[in-house]
Amino acid sequence: MKDYIKVIGFDADDTLFINEPYFDEAEEKFCALFEDFLSKQSISQTLFQTQINNLPFYGYGIKGYILSMIEAANKISDGKVSIKVTEKILEIGKELLQKPIVLLDGIEDTLKQLHGKYKLIVVTKGDLKDQHRKVSLSGLGPYFHHIEVLSEKDEIDYEKLLKRLDIDASDFLMIGNSLKSDVLPVLNIGGTAIHIPFHTTWAHERIDHEIVHDKFYTAITNAEILPLLL
Missing domain, CATH: 1.10.150.240 (Putative phosphatase; domain 2)
Known part of the structure; x- marks a missing residue:
């Protein structure tokens, strides 16, 4: 990878x-x-x-x-x-x-080690102002090149994103907790995806089938991402 x-x-x-x-x-x-x-x-x-x-x-x-x-x-x-x-x-x-911004375990160290070796971006859904606010308050902003707030995370949305980034799907890796939004559409357009499960997921983001794909990986913790990329 x-x-x-x-x-x-x-x-x-x-x-x-x-x-x-x-x-x-x-x-x-x-x-x-x-x-x-x-x-x-x-x-x-x-x-x-x-x-x-x-x-x-x-x-x-x-x-x-x-x-x-x-x-x-x-x-x-x-x-x-x-x-x-x-x-x-x-x-x-x-x-x-007004809820506090609580970082997930190990995420800052992971970003710190990847920063400078890859172009890191935030790819998320939600309210534009609120998502920028949360990333800013998290203290993680300096690790990212920029923030992409999408209306959806479907295949066409990722394809438009890759066009803006001027890269091929094979150059792109998506990391997230949602199999529906962060994994499946990226795999379907030829990208790579790492799923980091979270203990609770909104019903709208769940899928009812197993994913088997040669570009799909699962990391139980953020630390498990690093051996795949460094």
Whole structure:
């Protein structure tokens, strides 16, 4: 791998720093607001489906999540959600925007050792301003050439990215926690991918089949990346 990779893309959320546990915590608080209306499972499912339906309009990120919570609340309460509850939902969203940036174990040392040997970039989804803010606050910004915030991580999005970078797919490695977004589309266009599993993954990012590919690798920890690249 070290003989042909020129550019390494790192996912941000749950690859560089913690993210999904904060959303899980927010969902718990949201469900508690409507425990008199439906079961927790039904509330979670309504919120999830609302998020998925809204992705074409709001994209990924906290701001879209807040809007989806408000819409889901209206559905769950059959239009009877109060101003007070709506204010509590907004508070949940603002808390998400102020969560601390917690780096994943070993990531800074990994970036430090790869920096200067490869062009490192962040390739992520979400709100443009929020993702730039998180990378800046993480202290990891100096290791990266630049940040790419994509609306989606489909094959066509990666192909456009490679065109902007002026490299072939064979020159590109993507590292991330999502098999659906960070691995499959990159492999499908001829790139290389390393999956670093995170202990919790949003349902929308899960796949139900095993990946077998000669350019696919799994690293349980960040430290396991280095022997593949140095």
